[in-house]
Amino acid sequence: MTTAKRLAQFGETVFATWSRIAIENDAINLGQGFPDFDAPDFVKEAAIRAIRDGENQYSRSAGHPLLVESIADTFEIPVNPMDEVTVTCGSTETISNAILGLVNPGDEVIVIEPFYDSYLACLSIAGAIPKIITLHAPDFTLNENELREAFSETTKMIIINSPHNPTGRVFSRDELSLVAELAIQHDAIVLSDEVYDKLVLTGTHIPIATLPEMKERTITLRSLGKVFSVTGWKIGWAVAPSKFTMAIRHAHQFTTFCAATPLQVAAASALRAPKSYFLQYTTEYRQRRDLLVEGLLRVGFNVQSPEGTYFILADHTPFGFEDDISFCHHLAQKCKVVGIPPTAFYCQSNEGKGLVRFAFCKSILTLKTAVERLQALC
Ligand SMILES: Cc1ncc(COP(=O)(O)O)c(C=O)c1O
Structure with missing residues (x-):
């Protein structure tokens, strides 16, 4: 081995x-x-155009200015594109950057199972201690007692994912408010994986960063791949307050430095689709x-x-x-x-x-x- x-x-x-x-x-x-x-053709054409227009060298590490502006303009609450947005090679990289940039060995991180499989691997690389709670079948709702018990003085972060892979749940306002209440009480960071934010088929997606006092402790992850059927482009991003953004960028500069420039330019126009x-x-x-x-x-x-x-x-x-x-x-x-x-x-x-x-x-x-x-x- x-x-x-x-x-x-x-x-x-x-x-x-x-x-x-x-x-x-x-x-x-x-x-x-x-x-x-x-x-869709308009997305593919935007990438071809960007290559023809010479957008072929490294971009700004934290993200092409056109893309971070599109992300900020289309985000649900006001954010600063230059200080609070980081573009990565898919949100798989954002997950890794957020954990490596912010979690120290021995820190506890709450993870909700069933989970996207990269969470635990990244926590293991960081030497963090995962605290697992389960969304129980058949309704897969957050169990209040289990969640309260999972939080402790050493909780650094909780990772949530809504709309949720693989259960298809979209967390309710009550569930998200409970996460917010406990995160505030324990001064924990919320890593909110929202790569399926546009894929809400019943009900409404509530970004946890929009709840009171949550913008300052939430890292929101989004991805281009799902919503424009370009999973192979691997363009993702994190929206986070500048203190977390700095840490995410510290990790990002040494993992990939920047995502593919012409695809970032295409993403910038795709996000502005009608x-x-x-x-x-x-x-x-x-x-x-x-x-x-x-x-x-x-x-x-x-x-x-x-x-x-x-x-x-x-x-x-x-x-x-x-x-x-x-x-x-x-x-x-x-x-x-x-x-x-x-x-x-x-x-x-x-x-x-x-x-x-x-x-x-x-x-x-x-x-x-x-x-x-x-x-x-x-
Ligand atoms: C819950 C969840 N998070 C993150 C990702 C990774 O997305 P990306 O392709 O942008 O790296 C996926 C991909 O399937 C996912 O399901």
Whole structure:
């Protein structure tokens, strides 16, 4: 074993493993969350234009001026583009920068499971102590007692994610107010992962930074990839008060220095897309969600329709498999459909064993074919 101890326990990410299994089995990949349809032309053209216009050298490390201005102009509360916005190579890098820049070895960080898998790996690299609480199936709401108990004098940060991958929950104002109350009481930083902020299909997304007294303790993460179907561009950003922004930038300058310049310029104009673009985007995603939810229910899964994101966390226990991994292997081999076994997103609870995550960021044809193939489970 040559991998350093701080990372050895994490192995290959579940997304790489199951995308490979999808290829090996010639299966429809409803595992990793990337669209199987192309990005809109106006976004692609903006990138091509930026390359032609000579935007091809390193940008300002904290982000191209055009992009940080677009981010600040479209953020829900007033922020200073030069001091409070940092552009990174996807929000995966922001997560890493925020943790490496702000968390010391031995600091406690509250993480809510099921979680996006990079949180724990970054905490391990930083030598932090994760305190895990669980969103329990089937409604996946925040448990007030568990959350109160997780906070202590040594809590440095809490990582929240809403709209939430993989449950599809959009946290309510009450849940967010509880997080805010406890963060203020314990003087903790809130790292708010909002990469699916535009993918709210039922209800409303409330950025926690907009709650009273929260702007000064919140780092908000957003990503271009989901909302413009350009996950491969890896453009993300953090909006945070300048004291946190400085720390994030300290880490960012030594990780990647800057994100791809022409893609930042294209992102700057994409973010200024008319409201109609975002409305059509959510309308199309609602159709995809409803098609897959109805299909899964017909086949026999227990499913709650997700309020946000492009993921469905379905209960596979009616089919009688031992756990999520054996179920997902069966799906790939017998039905030629790949889902993600969600135990990879849990650390302390066994609840993931009875679940499977499907991504519906796929064309209607792909989703219809997947549902037909899943009939083999009946
Ligand atoms: C909850 C969550 N956070 C962060 C990311 C990373 O986003 P990016 O592609 O911008 O690095 C993802 C990607 O799937 C995600 O689901």
